[in-house]
Amino acid sequence: MGMNKVPSSVKDERLIMKRRDQMIKGAVALFKQKGFHKTTTREIAKASGFSIGTLYEYIRTKEDVLFLVCDYIYERVKDGMEEAIDTNEIGMSSLKKAIHSYFQLMDEMQDEVLVMYQEVKALSKDAQEYVLKKEMNMLRMLEQVIQNSLPTPLSEEDTQLIANNIFVQGQMWGFRRWMLQKQFTLEEYTERQMHFLFEGLEITKEV
Amino acid sequence: MGMNKVPSSVKDERLIMKRRDQMIKGAVALFKQKGFHKTTTREIAKASGFSIGTLYEYIRTKEDVLFLVCDYIYERVKDGMEEAIDTNEIGMSSLKKAIHSYFQLMDEMQDEVLVMYQEVKALSKDAQEYVLKKEMNMLRMLEQVIQNSLPTPLSEEDTQLIANNIFVQGQMWGFRRWMLQKQFTLEEYTERQMHFLFEGLEITKEV
Amino acid sequence: MGMNKVPSSVKDERLIMKRRDQMIKGAVALFKQKGFHKTTTREIAKASGFSIGTLYEYIRTKEDVLFLVCDYIYERVKDGMEEAIDTNEIGMSSLKKAIHSYFQLMDEMQDEVLVMYQEVKALSKDAQEYVLKKEMNMLRMLEQVIQNSLPTPLSEEDTQLIANNIFVQGQMWGFRRWMLQKQFTLEEYTERQMHFLFEGLEITKEV
Amino acid sequence: MGMNKVPSSVKDERLIMKRRDQMIKGAVALFKQKGFHKTTTREIAKASGFSIGTLYEYIRTKEDVLFLVCDYIYERVKDGMEEAIDTNEIGMSSLKKAIHSYFQLMDEMQDEVLVMYQEVKALSKDAQEYVLKKEMNMLRMLEQVIQNSLPTPLSEEDTQLIANNIFVQGQMWGFRRWMLQKQFTLEEYTERQMHFLFEGLEITKEV
DNA sequence: AATGAATGAGGTTTCATTCAT
DNA sequence: GATGAATGAAACCTCATTCAT
Numbered sequence: 001m002g003m004n005k006v007p008s009s010v011k012d013e014r015l016i017m018k019r020r021d022q023m024i025k026g027a028v029a030l031f032k033q034k035g036f037h038k039t040t041t042r043e044i045a046k047a048s049g050f051s052i053g054t055l056y057e058y059i060r061t062k063e064d065v066l067f068l069v070c071d072y073i074y075e076r077v078k079d080g081m082e083e084a085i086d087t088n089e090i091g092m093s094s095l096k097k098a099i100h101s102y103f104q105l106m107d108e109m110q111d112e113v114l115v116m117y118q119e120v121k122a123l124s125k126d127a128q129e130y131v132l133k134k135e136m137n138m139l140r141m142l143e144q145v146i147q148n149s150l151p152t153p154l155s156e157e158d159t160q161l162i163a164n165n166i167f168v169q170g171q172m173w174g175f176r177r178w179m180l181q182k183q184f185t186l187e188e189y190t191e192r193q194m195h196f197l198f199e200g201l202e203i204t205k206e207v
Numbered sequence: 208m209g210m211n212k213v214p215s216s217v218k219d220e221r222l223i224m225k226r227r228d229q230m231i232k233g234a235v236a237l238f239k240q241k242g243f244h245k246t247t248t249r250e251i252a253k254a255s256g257f258s259i260g261t262l263y264e265y266i267r268t269k270e271d272v273l274f275l276v277c278d279y280i281y282e283r284v285k286d287g288m289e290e291a292i293d294t295n296e297i298g299m300s301s302l303k304k305a306i307h308s309y310f311q312l313m314d315e316m317q318d319e320v321l322v323m324y325q326e327v328k329a330l331s332k333d334a335q336e337y338v339l340k341k342e343m344n345m346l347r348m349l350e351q352v353i354q355n356s357l358p359t360p361l362s363e364e365d366t367q368l369i370a371n372n373i374f375v376q377g378q379m380w381g382f383r384r385w386m387l388q389k390q391f392t393l394e395e396y397t398e399r400q401m402h403f404l405f406e407g408l409e410i411t412k413e414v
Numbered sequence: 415m416g417m418n419k420v421p422s423s424v425k426d427e428r429l430i431m432k433r434r435d436q437m438i439k440g441a442v443a444l445f446k447q448k449g450f451h452k453t454t455t456r457e458i459a460k461a462s463g464f465s466i467g468t469l470y471e472y473i474r475t476k477e478d479v480l481f482l483v484c485d486y487i488y489e490r491v492k493d494g495m496e497e498a499i500d501t502n503e504i505g506m507s508s509l510k511k512a513i514h515s516y517f518q519l520m521d522e523m524q525d526e527v528l529v530m531y532q533e534v535k536a537l538s539k540d541a542q543e544y545v546l547k548k549e550m551n552m553l554r555m556l557e558q559v560i561q562n563s564l565p566t567p568l569s570e571e572d573t574q575l576i577a578n579n580i581f582v583q584g585q586m587w588g589f590r591r592w593m594l595q596k597q598f599t600l601e602e603y604t605e606r607q608m609h610f611l612f613e614g615l616e617i618t619k620e621v
Numbered sequence: 622m623g624m625n626k627v628p629s630s631v632k633d634e635r636l637i638m639k640r641r642d643q644m645i646k647g648a649v650a651l652f653k654q655k656g657f658h659k660t661t662t663r664e665i666a667k668a669s670g671f672s673i674g675t676l677y678e679y680i681r682t683k684e685d686v687l688f689l690v691c692d693y694i695y696e697r698v699k700d701g702m703e704e705a706i707d708t709n710e711i712g713m714s715s716l717k718k719a720i721h722s723y724f725q726l727m728d729e730m731q732d733e734v735l736v737m738y739q740e741v742k743a744l745s746k747d748a749q750e751y752v753l754k755k756e757m758n759m760l761r762m763l764e765q766v767i768q769n770s771l772p773t774p775l776s777e778e779d780t781q782l783i784a785n786n787i788f789v790q791g792q793m794w795g796f797r798r799w800m801l802q803k804q805f806t807l808e809e810y811t812e813r814q815m816h817f818l819f820e821g822l823e824i825t826k827e828v
Numbered sequence: 829a830a831t832g833a834a835t836g837a838g839g840t841t842t843c844a845t846t847c848a849t
Numbered sequence: 850g851a852t853g854a855a856t857g858a859a860a861c862c863t864c865a866t867t868c869a870t
Binding site: 449451506532535536546550553564565566568571572574575576578579582583586590592593594597598602603606607610611612613614615616617 | 656658713739742743753757760771772773775778779781782783785786789790793797799800801804805809810813814817818819820821822823824
């Protein structure tokens with residue numbers, strides 16, 4: 001588990017889990033609202049329900065909080081994706097089901113995901129790499145589904161490209177909400193994106 | 208022009224243009240490297256080639272620098288898009304040409320665009336809205352091309368969706384370079400994305 | 415008590431009192447010497463015996479220090495005046511006693527009072543009004559003594575005028591020390607001022 | 622003339638006079654409103670009707686402006702007092718006339734005088750001494766009138782004391798306007814102060 | 829003589845982090 | 850384990866003064 005990358009001076013593992021939960025919850029709310037840099041450690045402590053001194057019993061630096069937050073979000077998204085993918089459908093409908101569930105997930109977690117992408121660059125190189133790995137894992141998961149679902153297999157590159165497209169279109173729903181969520185319900189958005197994914201613009205012959 | 212939203216205590220308009228150019232150039236380089244928050248005003252002044260005092264003759268606050276930078280990038284991207292779109296081709300090939308040029312542009316400006324999207328949230332509400340308007344204008348441009356190029360017109364919503372997809376796929380080339388630019392050259396990327404845009408996965412019949 | 419008009423991020427009330435005492439003591443010494451504007455916050459912190467960070471745990475802005483100082487001086491002068499006035503003499507001698515004690519007080523606090531009058535204008539409008547009220551209260555005290563001491567009562571306006579005169583003559587002893595304290599001891603000054611207060615120039619008949 | 626204590630890099634004496642007049646006028650207005658320290662040199666230049674560069678052709682430092690202002694005010698007050706004193710009355714009525722005119726003068730110049738007394742401490746030691754000398758000269762003038770007016774001469778000390786009292790009571794009219802100018806017209810104030818000056822409280826016998 | 833752009837020392841304030849209780 | 854007062858480096862910004870034009 002990623003959490004162990006951040007050492008704590010407290011011994012009781014159960015307590016650590018509990019405090020970090022409080023912390024992440026508080027921090028996400030604050031980061032959403034004001035961003036990482038404009039949020040102070042004191043605000044984080046307060047929102048977490050304990051003192052600044054206690055906060056520093058469970059982290060070493062402010063950046064650790066961001067790392068914990070990112071890690072937590074990735075973990076939750078990963079769990080969600082695993083669930084989304086874990087279907088007993090076969091063929092195309094398994095891909096459709098996966099996309100549907102993934103878009104649903106991105107809808108539910110749009111704030112968290114937005115926070116994460118806006119703030120990763122504030123992490124150290126090391127932490128960024130760690131987080132990148134997680135992102136790759138999730139891409140792999142999507143690639144798997146794609147490969148398992150299509151009747152005629154795509155090239156490796158094409159699979160990656162399509163996985164990226166789907167991945168990004170899920171985030172896009174949250175990132176560009178000011179535009180998309182005015183025009184579409186989530187259902188409609190999902191339906192249209194799938195339509196274009198599978199059929200394209202369908203005007204090749206005429207060119 | 209957006210530049211006038213930021214007042215300067217210097218009178219000479221030509222000089223203002225010159226100094227702000229220096230400033231934007233310096234700032235973009237720094238923001239790329241360390242992000243807005245970790246860049247100090249003194250570093251910006253130094254990178255711009257003048258003293259901290261002079262910097263503040265041309266802006267009021269540090270945020271003004273970010274605004275100027277964002278405005279500049281948008282302006283350049285908009286110019287690029289106008290050029291990309293302004294073609295004497297007709298029909299599908301005009302869309303293809305536009306996408307091709309737009310992806311090219313995103314390749315050239317990937318650092319700048321990345322900086323902009325990572326830092327807009329540090330702008331004031333007002334400035335964010337101003338910048339959002341610019342983004343919308345650019346989307347409109349893409350929508351125009353799409354509508355003018357397709358033999359059978361798309362619904363308004365679909366047009367917007369496709370415009371968003373193209374828009375985001377252009378950015379994706381830069382944002383997800385760690386993955387995409389390992390697998391594809393820009394040419395390949397463009398070709399494959401166009402392929403899927405127009406033809407989709409082509410497996411509908413088999414489902 | 416006026417002190418509560420300035421919020422502190424420290425909770426312990428006793429500690430606040432202690433630190434602010436240190437602060438006021440240090441600040442008065444500095445203001446005496448160089449004035450409010452030429453004194454830096456860092457100097458204030460140093461003279462108070464703590465770090466700049468700690469200083470700002472007990473105030474919000476530099477102006478707060480000035481306010482605290484003014485408030486403190488008024489409070490001490492008020493206490494002194496209350497004591498001066500609280501006498502079991504009756505009739506004229508109670509007024510004489512009060513003036514005597516008040517002049518004594520102004521002698522002891524001449525530096526502080528000078529500082530206060532020279533710097534109030536650096537306070538915000540609000541704070542200035544607050545401080546003005548205190549001044550009025552002290553005038554009222556003097557008016558009381560005058561009214562209670564004189565065998566034949568003065569008109570309200572005359573009472574106020576005389577109170578102002580006495581008040582200002584007390585300050586004058588400190589403000590114009592370069593002249594008065596060369597010519598008079600405090601005793602002599604008091605004696606002569608009382609003489610003229612009660613008897614005037616005594617040349618009316620001859621006019 | 623005091624003005625020559627401040628050197629200028631401009632040669633034309635007439636021009637110097639003109640520019641300094643503009644400067645003093647502008648500066649007094651600003652100092653009245655915001656005090657010396659919160660007024661910037663650029664504001665002074667603007668209020669004077671010329672550029673910051675030009676301002677510095679006629680002074681060396683910001684303090685010079687304050688000195689010029691103080692000097693100007695003293696000069697004007699001195700002129701006023703000379704006029705006030707220069708009377709062909711003799712005896713008591715010459716003193717009365719002088720006080721009357723002096724109080725009138727203090728009424729007209731209350732803002733300027735207030736400014737001056739609040740800001741002198743911002744002058745260098747040297748300048749303060751220079752200004753003090755002027756103040757002493759004015760006191761001497763009052764002492765003269767007193768001595769020449771009274772039928773039975775006062776001791777030197779008493780003369781000085783009375784001169785100080787009158788001097789301060791004139792300033793008091795402006796300094797404590799928030800109180801006095803609510804209760805009295807200038808006429809009433811003058812009349813009552815004279816009354817008490819000459820007759821005192823008139824209750825000595827009863828003590 | 830007049831201008832105003834350039835300079836940079838120095839001011840106030842914030843905030844991540846420590847450590848004694 | 851928890852607290853919160855103390856710390857000080859470092860950030861942003863101002864403004865008196867200079868000097869090339």
